[in-house]
Amino acid sequence: MDNPTPAFRWLFGGCVLDESRLELRVGSDLVELERKPLEVLRYLLRHAGEVVTKDELQNAVWAGRILSETVLTKAVSRIREVLGDEGTGLIKTVHGYGYRLVAEVRVEAAVTVAVPVLGLKAGDSPPSRPQWALESHLGSGGHGEVWRVLHRKTADARVFKFALQPEALDGLKREITLFRLLRQQLGDAAPVAEILDWNLEEAPYFLEMRHYPQGNLLDWANAGGGLPHQPLQLRLKMFLQLADAVAAVHGVGVLHKDLKPANVLVTPDAQGEPGLLLADFGGGGVLADELIDNAGITRLGFTRRLDSAEQGTVLYLAPEVLEGQPLTLKSDAYALGVMLYQLCIGDFKKPIAPGWEQGIDDALLREDIAAAAEGNPARRIASAAVLAERVRTLDARRRQQEEATRKAELAEQAEAQIKATQLRLDRLKVRRKWTLVTMAVFLAGTVVAALFAWRAEQANARTQAAMQFLLDDVFGGFSLKQGPAKQMTVNSLIERAARRVDERFPASDVAGRAQAYSALWGLYGISDYSTLDAGFNDWLQARMMQATAAWFAQDPARAYSSAYRVVVDIDFWNDDPAAAALTEAVARYAELKPRLPAAQKLHLSARQAEEHLKRGDWRTASSEMQAIAEPLRRSALSLLRQEPFTLFTAINNSSKLGLNALGESLCASMAGEAMKPPLADDTTLKLEYFSACAVSATLRGDSATALVLGREGLALARANYDDMVGFVPTFLRFIGSAELAQGQAKAGFAALDEAAALRRKLDDGLLPYVLVGRGTALERLGGISEALADYREASDALTTSSYPLLAVEAHARLARLLAMRGATADAEAALARIPAQSLEQLPTAHRSRAAWLQAQAALAAAQGDQHLADRELAAADQLLADIGYGSDHDARLEIAAQRSTH
Numbered sequence: 001m002d003n004p005t006p007a008f009r010w011l012f013g014g015c016v017l018d019e020s021r022l023e024l025r026v027g028s029d030l031v032e033l034e035r036k037p038l039e040v041l042r043y044l045l046r047h048a049g050e051v052v053t054k055d056e057l058q059n060a061v062w063a064g065r066i067l068s069e070t071v072l073t074k075a076v077s078r079i080r081e082v083l084g085d086e087g088t089g090l091i092k093t094v095h096g097y098g099y100r101l102v103a104e105v106r107v108e109a110a111v112t113v114a115v116p117v118l119g120l121k122a123g124d125s126p127p128s129r130p131q132w133a134l135e136s137h138l139g140s141g142g143h144g145e146v147w148r149v150l151h152r153k154t155a156d157a158r159v160f161k162f163a164l165q166p167e168a169l170d171g172l173k174r175e176i177t178l179f180r181l182l183r184q185q186l187g188d189a190a191p192v193a194e195i196l197d198w199n200l201e202e203a204p205y206f207l208e209m210r211h212y213p214q215g216n217l218l219d220w221a222n223a224g225g226g227l228p229h230q231p232l233q234l235r236l237k238m239f240l241q242l243a244d245a246v247a248a249v250h251g252v253g254v255l256h257k258d259l260k261p262a263n264v265l266v267t268p269d270a271q272g273e274p275g276l277l278l279a280d281f282g283g284g285g286v287l288a289d290e291l292i293d294n295a296g297i298t299r300l301g302f303t304r305r306l307d308s309a310e311q312g313t314v315l316y317l318a319p320e321v322l323e324g325q326p327l328t329l330k331s332d333a334y335a336l337g338v339m340l341y342q343l344c345i346g347d348f349k350k351p352i353a354p355g356w357e358q359g360i361d362d363a364l365l366r367e368d369i370a371a372a373a374e375g376n377p378a379r380r381i382a383s384a385a386v387l388a389e390r391v392r393t394l395d396a397r398r399r400q401q402e403e404a405t406r407k408a409e410l411a412e413q414a415e416a417q418i419k420a421t422q423l424r425l426d427r428l429k430v431r432r433k434w435t436l437v438t439m440a441v442f443l444a445g446t447v448v449a450a451l452f453a454w455r456a457e458q459a460n461a462r463t464q465a466a467m468q469f470l471l472d473d474v475f476g477g478f479s480l481k482q483g484p485a486k487q488m489t490v491n492s493l494i495e496r497a498a499r500r501v502d503e504r505f506p507a508s509d510v511a512g513r514a515q516a517y518s519a520l521w522g523l524y525g526i527s528d529y530s531t532l533d534a535g536f537n538d539w540l541q542a543r544m545m546q547a548t549a550a551w552f553a554q555d556p557a558r559a560y561s562s563a564y565r566v567v568v569d570i571d572f573w574n575d576d577p578a579a580a581a582l583t584e585a586v587a588r589y590a591e592l593k594p595r596l597p598a599a600q601k602l603h604l605s606a607r608q609a610e611e612h613l614k615r616g617d618w619r620t621a622s623s624e625m626q627a628i629a630e631p632l633r634r635s636a637l638s639l640l641r642q643e644p645f646t647l648f649t650a651i652n653n654s655s656k657l658g659l660n661a662l663g664e665s666l667c668a669s670m671a672g673e674a675m676k677p678p679l680a681d682d683t684t685l686k687l688e689y690f691s692a693c694a695v696s697a698t699l700r701g702d703s704a705t706a707l708v709l710g711r712e713g714l715a716l717a718r719a720n721y722d723d724m725v726g727f728v729p730t731f732l733r734f735i736g737s738a739e740l741a742q743g744q745a746k747a748g749f750a751a752l753d754e755a756a757a758l759r760r761k762l763d764d765g766l767l768p769y770v771l772v773g774r775g776t777a778l779e780r781l782g783g784i785s786e787a788l789a790d791y792r793e794a795s796d797a798l799t800t801s802s803y804p805l806l807a808v809e810a811h812a813r814l815a816r817l818l819a820m821r822g823a824t825a826d827a828e829a830a831l832a833r834i835p836a837q838s839l840e841q842l843p844t845a846h847r848s849r850a851a852w853l854q855a856q857a858a859l860a861a862a863q864g865d866q867h868l869a870d871r872e873l874a875a876a877d878q879l880l881a882d883i884g885y886g887s888d889h890d891a892r893l894e895i896a897a898q899r900s901t902h
Contacts, residue, residue, distance in 0.1 A: 010045045013090045013103040015083060017041060026084055033082050036061055036324065037075040044091065044101040053098040071324035120145060120204075126160055127202045134160075144168040148211065157211035158196070162204045169205050171282030172198065176207070178254055178281040180297050185252045191245035193265050193279035212277070217261035218348060220274065228346035235343040236391060241276040243336055243388035249278060250329055250384055251630065253287040257327045259335035260316045261348050285327070315351055319375045330377045333384055337372025340391070344369070364390075364397055371672065382668040385634045393638055400641060404677045494524050495536055498543070514551040514559065517544035599639055602628055603646040609653050616804040618841040622657050625650065629662050636669035641678060644685050651692040655699045656805050658846035660884055663696035674712075683720050687713055687727050694734040699847070701889045703741035710734035726766070729758035733770050740777045741890060748777065768794035772810050779817065780894060788817050795830060804838050805848050812851040819858035820901065827859050845883050847891060850876040854898060873899050 010017040016025045019042065024033050033041070039061045044052060054072055062071070076091060076099060083090060090103045124134045131152050138146040138159065145162045163169040176198055182190045197208040214220055217238075221227045227235065242264060249256060256263075256278060269275040286292060314322070318334035321327055342348050345359045352373045360366045368390045374380040381387050390397075498520050505512035521544045524537060551559040605628045612621035632639070632650050639646050647666055654663035670689060673679055679686045690713030697706035714731035721727060736751030752774040759767040775790030791814040798807035815830035834852070842849050857872035877895045885892055 009108040010042070011106040011108065012045065012048070012101070013083070017045060024082065026082065031082050034078065034326075037078045037082075040072070040075045041079050044099060045105055048101045048103070048105040051094050051098055051100045057098065074324060120147065120162065126162075126206055126208075127199055127204065129208075132158065132160075144171070157213070159209040159211050161207045161209065163206065164204075168282075169200070172205060172207050173200065174284060175280070175282045177292060177297060178284050178286075181286075181292060182249060182252055182254060184297070186248060191241075191248055191277055192281070193277045212265045212267045214266040214268070214274070216279070217264045217266060217276075220266040221261075221348065226346070227343065227348065230346075232344065235346075236394075238274065238276065239336075239340050239343050240388055240391055242339065243384050243391065245276055245278050246332055246336060247383065247385035247388055247634075250332065254281075255285045255287070255327060255329065256281060256332055257285060258283045258313060258316075259332055259339070260313045261339065261342075287329075318377065318380075320377050328377070329383055330380050333372055333381055333387060334374075334377075336384055336387055337369055337374075337381070340365075340372060340387070341369045362394075364394055364401070378668075379671050380668075382636070382665050383633060386636060386669050389634060390637055396638075397641075400677070404681070491524060491533070494520050495533065498524075498536075498540055501543070510547065510551040510554050511559070514544070514547040517547045598631070598635070599642045599646065602631060602635070602639065603643045603649075606646050606649040606653060610649055613653060613656055613805070616835070616838050616841055618657065618805070618843050621653065622659070622843055625653050625657060625659060625662070629659070632662070633665050633669070636666055637673070640670060640673060644678060645688065648688045648692040651696050655692075655695045658699075658843050658883060660696070660700040663693075664700060667693035667696050683716065687717055690716070691727065691730055691734075694731070698734060698737055700883070701741075701885050701891075703738040706734050707738035707742070710738060723758060724762060726762065726764060729755040729762070729766070729770070732758070733773060737773050737777070745777075745781065749774070752777070765797075768797045768806055768810055771797075772806065772813065775813065776890075776894075780890060780897075784817065784821075788814070788821075791817060795833065799833055804835075805842075805846070808834055808838055808842060808848040809851045812848070812855040816851070816855040816858040816898075819855065819862045820898070822862060824859060824862045827855070827862070831855060831859070845879060847880065847883065850879045850891065850895075853879070854895065858898065870899070 008019050010019075014027055017023075017038075018025075022035075022038065024031055024038065024041070040057055043057060043060050057072055061075075076093075080091060090101060092100045092102050094100055120134060120137075122134050122136065125132055126134070126149070129149075132149045133152055134147045135150045135157075136148045138148055140146070144164050147160050147162070149158045149160045150156070151158075161172065163172050176195060179192060179195045182192050193212070194210040195207055196210060199206050199208075214223070221230070224230050246256065246259065258280060259278075263278065263280040265277045265279050266274050267277060316335040316338050318327075318331040321331050338352055341352055341356060341360070342350055344362075344365055350356075350359075352369075357366050357370070360369065368381075368387065371381040371390075372387050381390075498517070501513055501516045501520070505516060507513075517540065521537075521540045524540060548559065605624055609621040609624035612618070612624065628650070632647070636647060647670065651663045651666050654660070654666070670679075670693070674686060674689060679689055690709045694706050694709040694713060697703075697709060710731045714728065714735060717725065717727040717731060723729075732751045732755035736748045736755060738748075739745075739751060740748035752770055756767060756770045756774065759770055771790040771794035775787040775794065778784075778790065779787035791810060794810040795807075795814045798810050811830050811833045815827040818824075818830060819827035831852075839852070842852070853872045853876035857869040857876070860866075860872065861869035873895055877892055880889065880892050880895070881887075
């Protein structure tokens with residue numbers, strides 16, 4: 001028999017809320033609203049015109065739950081967002097008290113929804129399936145029932161999932177849609193339970209699914225006598241299959257949202273080994289609705305959004321979801337972290353609770369579980385693919401850890417030898433000034449020795465040779481006979497040692513020569529920039545490049561990383577023959593790309609994309625980066641340990657191309673790694689990490705992250721280098737921009753001014769970056785004349801530049817400000833500085849294009865074409881929104897201000 005459920009239709013402000021279907025229409029459009037905001041709206045409608053307190057709303061919608069006030073605030077904000085421009089006017093905030101719905105409201109009786117009471121029992125047949133009989137009840141939940149069903153003649157088994165409520169029917173429809181999408185994108189290998197047929201026409205509605213005799217992970221564990229009776233290696237193997245399955249689903253753009261052992265089915269593979277399939281996507285979702293539309297699949301079950309905290313199982317729900325935030329890829333990763341923990345300790349009932357670490361003996365597994373089950377999503381592991389990679393490489397990581405320990409011991413031995421030498425020299429009672437110089441030499445020597453020890457093929461022999469070179473040729477230059485007239489400096493000792501590299505390392509030891517020259521060149525000028533000899537510096541650069549090219553020709557696989565460190569700065573060395581030879585060697589190596597190891601292949605792709613960027617060929621660069629985006633995400637941590645510069649180059653490329661999601665994902669993968677090898681053992685690597693991820697954070701508008709990375713990077717740079725080393729002004733720029741974005745004007749401008757002063761001294765071509773950033777901030781604070789001066793200087797410096805993306809922005813910003821001041825001829829001249837090829841190649845979703853559109857708008861407004869100006873500004877604003885900038889981002893506020901001046 002039927003059980004009628006009464007419902008109403010609420011009509012208000014041009015909107016209709018139909019309780020029978022849980023549907024909201026704004027005008028004629030059906031819009032999506034999550035369950036909890038929908039309930040808040042319904043409560044406000046039932047009390048239209050009244051002031052409803054926050055406590056009333058929380059008790060009515062979140063009964064029995066303790067919530068932060070932001071949960072309700074976000075729910076109301078979401079309602080206003082869905083209602084559109086009228087949302088704020090319809091729902092008024094009564095500050096310090098609650099909310100009031102002020103619209104005129106009409107109520108109509110909705111069509112009642114007949115909900116069948118199934119009363120299913122063994123022996124019954126599902127609708128239009130007379131040959132099948134219900135055999136055993138498998139479970140209930142989510143307003144539905146699941147039964148094992150047998151064919152009356154063949155005894156074949158199937159599983160039928162029945163819907164008891166309208167919400168459950170939506171779940172069935174959603175599960176069908178996602179199953180069809182995953183099968184279309186992943187084929188028969190899709191790691192999901194197979195849906196064979198369905199009935200959505202006649203109650204009781206159901207899905208007909210393949211039967212998997214081994215059941216789910218809980219059944220599998222119980223059948224084997226419990227998880228503790230299964231070997232840990234088998235449990236980890238099962239987890240890898242699970243993580244790979246989730247990564248494959250995420251790769252299509254699908255979220256599961258209710259990952260737990262009961263929703264993971266076990267089925268034997270071709271070899272009889274247990275394999276895993278994901279089941280129950282009734283609460284799942286997609287990262288973008290366009291994924292379904294583009295696949296040509298009907299969006300069944302997607303007419304409304306599900307409430308995050310009600311569609312999952314509390315044990316596996318991430319903390320942010322329990323607070324009312326939406327489920328994301330990282331929420332699924334959290335659930336995987338909980339299951340990894342449970343598989344390791346052998347108990348599917350155990351939660352992640354304080355002190356959980358005591359049950360995990362393996363330190364690396366503790367790290368992996370902690371990274372996946374991190375409570376703060378910003379610090380949580382980036383994806384299921386990254387977690388799978390970490391678990392898959394456990395053995396390799398253990399070996400790396402052991403190798404790192406061994407190398408640390410070698411470095412300690414080297415340091416002990418240096419300390420012995422220091423003690424010997426201290427006994428000579430050198431004057432205090434000379435002692436300070438000696439201490440600086442010891443510091444430099446430690447770096448050289450550690451670098452040799454870290455990179456050596458045969459660590460003991462190479463370290464001994466490096467130490468002998470250090471003691472004889474570097475420290476050997478320190479002599480009391482030289483007297484006070486000879487001012488000893490670290491640079492003078494490095495000069496002396498460099499002249500003897502070829503004597504110390506025979507021609508056959510090309511690796512030794514290359515690493516010695518590279519180490520000495522890296523140290524030259526760092527301790528005392530004022531004593532640097534430009535002629536010697538050029539000579540040392542050339543020797544380093546020649547030696548590296550020779551090493552590269554003999555053993556490219558081992559030389560590749562060192563060669564890259566040299567090649568990356570070749571642009572600053574003009575037409576040096578040695579630079580040309582090394583560049584040619586790397587180009588020849590690139591021809592072997594199809595046969596290279598995966599890590600080097602990715603490195604070359606990132607480098608080639610970087611070269612395309614420098615030449616202004618942004619389309620090719622973008623295609624190159626998008627082609628390697630997924631492999632980069634999957635192997636981020638292994639790359640960090642094998643070819644870290646691959647990650648830094650990829651992040652920098654992504655930032656320049658506007659591929660913000662990729663840069664953010666790679667930086668998230670490295671979160672928490674700064675205190676571990678290899679970053680912890682290499683100052684340069686750590687600085688590159690801080691720099692690349694600060695750029696990424698700055699360009700996507702995350703000033704808080706940029707400020708943290710900038711300050712950490714600056715502290716590290718100043719602890720190791722002179723202020724004239726490029727890292728210092730780079731981090732000052734990040735800090736200044738971030739402080740300005742957070743309203744700290746005085747501190748922000750001080751940092752940018754210091755960065756500009758250092759860049760002028762260095763004369764390295766990077767000053768325009770500081771000028772454009774400072775000019776932007778000055779303009780937004782009303783300093784138009786000062787901003788115009790900065791833009792003009794940056795534009796002049798970038799007329800013939802190897803930074804074409806920055807050039808477009810600088811010329812466009814100058815043109816816009818000139819046009820807004822009425823100097824249209826000068827504005828047109830500034831825009832004419834941008835080559836046509838640059839505009840043609842300019843990425844569609846990049847803030848430089850937004851700057852160009854703003855310039856076009858300003859020029860059109862100055863010439864009286866208001867319609868064109870409005871159109872260009874609207875396009876610029878939409879572009880920034882597509883990049884991910886919120887309406888309160890400075891760049892979009894700037895557009896709003898420009899629109900108001902028109």
